Every structure is written in C-alpha cells, then in structure tokens.
Amino acid sequence: MxxxxxxxxxxxxxxxxxxxxxxxxxxxxxxxxxxxEFMPTGEADSINLKYTDSGKITAVLASQRMLDYSSVRFPFTEFPKGIDLTLFDKNAKKTFIKSDYAVSFKGTDMIDLRGNVRITSENGQQLTTEQLYFDQKNEWFFTEKNFKFTDPKSGSTTGEGIDFNKDFTRVNFQKVKGLINQSANTKL
CATH class of the missing domain: 1.20.5 (Single alpha-helices involved in coiled-coils or other helix-helix interfaces)
Structure with a gap:
C-alpha cells in the first residue's frame, strides 16, 4: 500500500x-x-371528581393517583393506585365500584378495571373478579375472567364470563360453576 x-x-x-x-x-x-411521548401530560394525587348531567350527580370518582396521557395517539387516563367509583342512576340509586388499578380509554369510553375488582349495588348484590370492563356509553359491564356473584336473595354463583348492566337488573352468565337461583330483581 x-x-x-x-x-x-x-x-x-x-x-x-x-x-x-x-x-x-x-x-x-x-x-x-x-x-x-408516553410521559403523562398531567398528574394528580388524591382526586375526588364529581360528574354531573343536567345538574344531577351521575358519578363520583376518588383515586390516590391519576396520570393523564391525553397527548398520545390513543389517549387514556391511568389510575395506578386504583379507583373508588360511585355511579348514580336516574332514581339516585348507587352502584359502588372498587379496583386496585384502572385505565379509562378516551376514544372508546371503555374503562379497564383490574385487581380485586368489586361492584356492589345498593340492595346488596355484589360481583368480584380480577378484571372487568365497563362500557360507559351503554352502562354495561363484562368480563371473561372468573367471577363470584352474590345476591342476598338468591345466594352465590361462580363462573367464568359474565355481563350485566350497572344496577344488576340484567345479568348474563356464561360458564356457570354453581347453581343459579333467579330472584325477582335479576333477569337472566
């Protein structure tokens, strides 16, 4: 060279x-x-939000931590420390929802509830599961996971997969592992 x-x-x-x-x-x-891009655009601690419609409270949301990702391509709000949500129907009857973690997707109005999910109606009906989806637009809950549904009048039922409206007046079971006793308030 x-x-x-x-x-x-x-x-x-x-x-x-x-x-x-x-x-x-x-x-x-x-x-x-x-x-x-996946950094939150907003953060809040110890929140207590009240949602209203025509001057009436429709929901109260409490959480220890909220992260807002509204600037990402598919916006969402994350509640990494869980939620405590109270829903009110037209007659002011309450439905109580708790979970260890939640994500609310803004474009679809869907909420993904995870970890020790518990929903209780004012008349004592209760559902527990590990994951549950809530369609806010249709006020409908559903899961494919294992669940336990308890009604004070008809006892307990376990299974895999269930969907129902927010006040438990319409409940559809999928794979039931126990006996179902139909109560006057629950339409199967």
Missing part, C-alpha cells in the same frame, strides 16, 4: 469515527423523543 493511500485511509477513518458517534447520539435523541 502506498504512503498516499495509507494517509487517505487514516484521514477517512479519522473523520468517519466522529460521524458514527454523532449518528449514535442522534439515534439516542430519537429514542428519547419517542419515549417521552
């Missing part, structure tokens, strides 16, 4: 190495940009 060719190779290497380092740096900046 001639001396001139060696010098050219050395100079090329000398200028190429910083170019590759700068590419690595730019790549890391791009990674940070996309990672920051």
């Amino acid at each position: 001639t001396r001139k060719l060696k010098i050219q190779s050395l100079l090329l290497s000398f200028f190429a190495i910083p170019f590759f380092w700068s590419c690595e740096s730019n790549f890391k900046d791009v990674q940070k940009f996309y990672f920051s």
Whole structure:
C-alpha cells in the first residue's frame, strides 16, 4: 500500500469515527423523543371528581393517583393506585365500584378495571373478579375472567364470563360453576 493511500485511509477513518458517534447520539435523541411521548401530560394525587348531567350527580370518582396521557395517539387516563367509583342512576340509586388499578380509554369510553375488582349495588348484590370492563356509553359491564356473584336473595354463583348492566337488573352468565337461583330483581 502506498504512503498516499495509507494517509487517505487514516484521514477517512479519522473523520468517519466522529460521524458514527454523532449518528449514535442522534439515534439516542430519537429514542428519547419517542419515549417521552408516553410521559403523562398531567398528574394528580388524591382526586375526588364529581360528574354531573343536567345538574344531577351521575358519578363520583376518588383515586390516590391519576396520570393523564391525553397527548398520545390513543389517549387514556391511568389510575395506578386504583379507583373508588360511585355511579348514580336516574332514581339516585348507587352502584359502588372498587379496583386496585384502572385505565379509562378516551376514544372508546371503555374503562379497564383490574385487581380485586368489586361492584356492589345498593340492595346488596355484589360481583368480584380480577378484571372487568365497563362500557360507559351503554352502562354495561363484562368480563371473561372468573367471577363470584352474590345476591342476598338468591345466594352465590361462580363462573367464568359474565355481563350485566350497572344496577344488576340484567345479568348474563356464561360458564356457570354453581347453581343459579333467579330472584325477582335479576333477569337472566
């Protein structure tokens, strides 16, 4: 190899190495940009929100922590420390909902409840499960997970998969593992 060719190779290497380092740096900046997309745009601790419709309270939401991701492509609100939600029907009857974790998806009006999910109606009916979805628009709950449904008048039922409206007046069981005693308030 001639001396001139060696010098050219050395100079090329000398200028190429910083170019590759700068590419690595730019790549890391791009990674940070996309990672920051999932940073919450808002955070709140110890919240207590009241939702109203025509001057009447329709729901009360309490949570120790709320993270708002409204600037991402599919916006959502996360409740990493769980929720305590009270729903009110037209006659002011209450339905109480608790879970260890929840995510509310803004585009679909769906809420994903996870971990020790418990729903209790004012008249004592209760459902427990590990995951439950709530369709806010249709006021309908559903899960494919194992559940336990207890009605003070008809006893307990366990199974896998259930869907029902918020006041338990319409309940559809899927794979039942026990006896179902139909009460006057529950339509199967």
